[in-house]
Amino acid sequence: MINIALQGAEFFAYHGFYPEEQKIGCRFLVDIAVGFEPPTDLKDGLHNTVDYEQLYIIACEEMKHSRKLIETVGQSITTRIRDKYPFIKTIQVTIKKLNPPLTGKVAYSSVTINYPPEK
Template sequence: MITVALHGAEFFAYHGFYAEEQVIGNKFLVDVTVQFLPQGDLNGDEMANTVNYEHVYKICCEEMKHPRKLIETVAQAIVDKIKADYPFAESITLTLKKQNPPMKGKVEYSAVTITL
């Protein structure tokens, strides 16, 4: 089993339940881990035999552009797209963190984790 991961990918996006969150935006962090069995001999040094973490990052970028009320919805969309593009993935775990969520007190981040 091989694991490919991205940690702390930063995005500025407009996700949030409250209307003002969808206007002023916020900073988000994404951690994603994809576990899989290689699709061929890794000694062949071919991208087709693995999960391309640059492509995984592009998936995150694209999905973060679509404002949604719930970060759960954003996280699920990213996981679904990764699975569609890499059907050989055995496990995908994604954590999406919203920094400084609108609370009455100081909160570093809120987060949701989805594992497929």
């Protein structure tokens, strides 16, 4: 199994349940990890692997769409990765909302989406 990861991709986005969150925005970190079985004739090129630049582009595009729940964002990222790379066996997407607007100091809130779903 080959695992490819993109860690700590930072975005400023407008996700949040409350209208103020969608108005003022917040910083987010996105981690993506994928796993797949390589073909026996893996060549030194991108055609038989996962291009982490494409993972970043998918995350970037999805982070631009304002949503109430970061769970929804994570699911959209996961679905797009599955659609682009159908040979992937596992996907894990974690989204961290930095300094969420709570009454106390909190480093981040987060959600993790796993594919396939854990049983």
